[in-house]
Amino acid sequence: xxxxxxxxxxxxxxxxxxxxxxxxxxxxxxxxxxxxxxxxxxxxxxxxxxxxxxxxxxxxxxxxxxxxxxxxxxxxxxxxxxxxxxxxxxxxxxxxxxxxxxxxxxxxxxxxxxxxxxxxxxxxxx
Numbered sequence: 001x002x003x004x005x006x007x008x009x010x011x012x013x014x015x016x017x018x019x020x021x022x023x024x025x026x027x028x029x030x031x032x033x034x035x036x037x038x039x040x041x042x043x044x045x046x047x048x049x050x051x052x053x054x055x056x057x058x059x060x061x062x063x064x065x066x067x068x069x070x071x072x073x074x075x076x077x078x079x080x081x082x083x084x085x086x087x088x089x090x091x092x093x094x095x096x097x098x099x100x101x102x103x104x105x106x107x108x109x110x111x112x113x114x115x116x117x118x119x120x121x122x123x124x125x126x
Contacts, residue, residue: 002026002115004096009120014087016124022079022096022117024072033103034072035113036081038092038122045095045110049081052104059107063089086124093119 008020020036035050049070051058058070069082079096097113 002028002031002098004098004115004117006094006096006117006120009094009122011123011125012086014124014126016086017082017084018086018122020081020083020094020096020120020122022081024077024079024096024098028077030100031098032101033099033108033113034070034079035097035099035103035108036068036070036079037095037097037110037113038090039095039119040092043092047107047110048094050103050107052102057104059103083122086122088124088126091122091124093121095119 003025005023012018036048037045038048039045048064049060051070054074055071067085072079096117098115099108099113101112
């Protein structure tokens with residue numbers, strides 16, 4: 001089993017930045033993909049960024065590419081999402097996720113992610 005706990009969410013003005021963290025514990029050696037997702041009210045959950053463990057082969061959704069960066073500390077295993085130039089459309093609940101299936105050669109579907117955190121809220125005001 002793997003446990004994921006997000007932190008770092010909050011309220012920020014448009015143009016600002018936040019860094020989300022996700023502590024990863026348990027059977028981490030089984031993991032082959034790490035991701036960040038978000039879900040706004042009334043919308044489906046969408047992938048924001050994903051990568052092979054420790055930031056390799058990172059991929060981003062078109063809406064955040066160039067503004068967000070996914071990374072993972074090799075010592076602490078904490079997964080990060082640095083979010084810059086935030087706008088009101090980035091307002092959502094953000095979730096950390098992990099999969100046993102590898103995403104080294106390609107993106108995974110949402111259903112392929114085996115473990116999920118409970119989320120952290122990000123609110124961007126204009």
